[in-house]
Amino acid sequence: MAQTIELQALQRVAVTEESALQYATDLTGSATFRDVPFQEGTAAVALNEEILETQEAQQFIDAYPRTVRGPRSAELSFSMVLAPTGSPAGDGVASPTFDSNAAMLMLKAFFGATDDANAGTTFQAVTDAANWTLTSAAGFPNAGALGWVDSAGAYHMRELVTSSAPKVALPSTPLVSDVAYASTSIYLASNPPTTIQMIVEGANSEDRWVLMGGQVTAAPTLTIPIGDLPTISFTITFADWEKLGAAAITPATYDLFRPVYTQGHFVAQVGGTTTFQELDIASAAYTLNSPVFQAVTSPRGTPSGRSTVRCFRRIRAVPAAAVAISLPYEDDRWFTERDDREYYHLGYQIGNAPGETILITVPKAQVVNVQRVDETGLAYQSVEFRSTIDSFVTGTQTDQRRSAMRFHFG
Numbered sequence: 001m002a003q004t005i006e007l008q009a010l011q012r013v014a015v016t017e018e019s020a021l022q023y024a025t026d027l028t029g030s031a032t033f034r035d036v037p038f039q040e041g042t043a044a045v046a047l048n049e050e051i052l053e054t055q056e057a058q059q060f061i062d063a064y065p066r067t068v069r070g071p072r073s074a075e076l077s078f079s080m081v082l083a084p085t086g087s088p089a090g091d092g093v094a095s096p097t098f099d100s101n102a103a104m105l106m107l108k109a110f111f112g113a114t115d116d117a118n119a120g121t122t123f124q125a126v127t128d129a130a131n132w133t134l135t136s137a138a139g140f141p142n143a144g145a146l147g148w149v150d151s152a153g154a155y156h157m158r159e160l161v162t163s164s165a166p167k168v169a170l171p172s173t174p175l176v177s178d179v180a181y182a183s184t185s186i187y188l189a190s191n192p193p194t195t196i197q198m199i200v201e202g203a204n205s206e207d208r209w210v211l212m213g214g215q216v217t218a219a220p221t222l223t224i225p226i227g228d229l230p231t232i233s234f235t236i237t238f239a240d241w242e243k244l245g246a247a248a249i250t251p252a253t254y255d256l257f258r259p260v261y262t263q264g265h266f267v268a269q270v271g272g273t274t275t276f277q278e279l280d281i282a283s284a285a286y287t288l289n290s291p292v293f294q295a296v297t298s299p300r301g302t303p304s305g306r307s308t309v310r311c312f313r314r315i316r317a318v319p320a321a322a323v324a325i326s327l328p329y330e331d332d333r334w335f336t337e338r339d340d341r342e343y344y345h346l347g348y349q350i351g352n353a354p355g356e357t358i359l360i361t362v363p364k365a366q367v368v369n370v371q372r373v374d375e376t377g378l379a380y381q382s383v384e385f386r387s388t389i390d391s392f393v394t395g396t397q398t399d400q401r402r403s404a405m406r407f408h409f410g
Contacts, residue, residue, distance in 0.1 A: 006203035009040055012252050013078065014199045015102050017109055023311065024213030024240045024302035027197055034102040035252035036198075038078040039231070045200050046075045047209065047241055072306040074211045074238040076198060082222070082230045085409050086258030088355030089120040089139070089182040095410065096184050101256035104184060106234065107407060109196045110216045110291050112189025112314070113399055115141055118182035123174045130169035130274040137163035139182040143393045143401045145359055145408035147181035148174055155352045157183070157359040157410050159345070162394045167345050167363065168267050169274040181354050183410030187403035188291060192314055196236070205246045213239030213302060215293040215312035222286040222360075226262050230350055230358075237295070239309035240302045258356055264349035266325070268385075271343040271364055271392050282326040282375050284348060286360075288405075290320040319386040320404040321362050329372060329381045338367045345392065346385060359408040363390040 014033035018025070050070030058065065082103065089095035098104045098114040108114040118139030125133040140146055140163035147157045150172055158166035174180075196214045201207060214236045221233040265278045291314055298310035323346055337344075343364050351357030365385035373382045393401040 004204060006207075008202075010203040010249065011043055012199070012201040012250055013038055013043060013076070014250075014252070015105055016197050017099060017105055018195045018197050018213065020193050020311075023195055024304070024307070026210055026212065026242060028199065028210050028244065031197070032099075033199055034099070034105055035254055036078070036080060036102040036106075037083075037252075037254040037257050038080045042233075043076065043078040043200075045209070045211075048073045048075070071301070071308050072240050073309070074241040075235065076200065076211060076214075076238070077233070077235040079231050079233040081259045082232045082358065083257050083259040084351055084356045084358050085184070085256040086355050087256055089118060089410065090179050090354065091120050091122050094119045095139070095182045096256055098184060098186070102254075103232075103257075104186065104409060106196060107186040109192065109194050110220065110234070111186050111407075112192030112291065114184065114186050115144055115400060116184040118144065118184065120182040121180050123176055123178050123180055126174050126176055128169075129171070129173045129276075130166055132164055132174065134163055134180055140180070141400065142395050143187070143390065143403065143406065144185050145183040145410055147183065147354055147357065147410045148178060149354065155354055155357060157349050157357055157408060159347060159359065159361045159363065159406065159408065161392065166274065167392065168269045168347060169276045171276055181410055183359070183408040185400075185409075186407040187400050188320065188405060189399040190314070192291070195312060198236070198238075199244070201249045203249055205248055208244040208247060209241055210244055211238040211241045213307070213309065216291060217293055217295070219288040219290055219292045219317065222288055224262050224284055224286065224348065224350065226283065228261055229259055230262050239295070239307045240304055260351045260356055262350050264352050264357065266349075267345070267347040268325070269345045269347075271345050279325065279327050282380060285324045287322040287324075288320070289317040289322070290314075290404075292317050319388065321365075321387040322384065323362055323365060323387075324382055324384045326373060326375055326380050326382050329379045334367060334370045334381060334383045338370050342367055343388075344385060354410070357410055359410065361406045361408070362387045362404065363392060363406065364388050364404070
């Protein structure tokens, strides 16, 4: 038989969500898998099976006892562009469901919860840039987000205190009958109930695997370079894996994937106030400590019996997010804010068109460090923030309303 040598770069990764009842059960014959637009060359998979030593005594110097096959596990890591959906939720149009594309599906499983399929509407009455009434408020939950296009055609997204009030005022006052765009939001939950399952394929027809019962055992890495593509990286541990039957590699379809380079605006607003204050930052570095999960072991393990991991539990790792920004040194304001232990709402809008924007918020963060820095020869300062749970949303606290970080796809 002639030798077959394939190219390592030719790969496919696809993902679906497992409910608690489907945990670590092969879903390749029943579930819809979304293709993951991971960056070429970043995917690395390890298919592990422990080798257990019986250690019975030997009678000859080089004899070695036969080993026993132990529990299975797998690990997959990769990076991908963090992209909007390209699907605007204008008046009467629903925002995408979380499982419409791979990025939102994974973020929902890892962060824990989503508010999706929210319908856009119009402004029914407007008081000013921070107070209004919507024709239908159903698609705009507290701690959700609203998008609006101003008279110059620029798009602005705001996280909401209520459907009638944003965390940060819009730059100008909307007109009655202007469209209010809805979003799909991902937020941190205390005890996420689901896991993910992934198909990994190489160009060789025998190189096909399903990884089951997966969760992040290291926090995601978020990189947002100005003028370049934002990326997010994951390291996922799986409780079990199986080899799939031989077949040609599946052509990937990257659903609702509309990459945009980092543009828009960054806002740091004193918590509980609404005055719009956009900052001309040179950089924003996000360090995520959460979400991260720990395996929970049990003798019964997975349904196949090949693993002792019964489930995963999210563990405490704080601050959930730390953000360091670099901006011009104009005065000593940030030193004062550090000394006053002030809390800020941080919002980074990436994109400037409906359906082509992501708003990343850290809704309550304390200034913990300020330093003078040289930014390519310019006099700048570095300001560091650490997150805590949100307390600026109206109503009884829930996971959505207290979340220390949120992604809004709008």
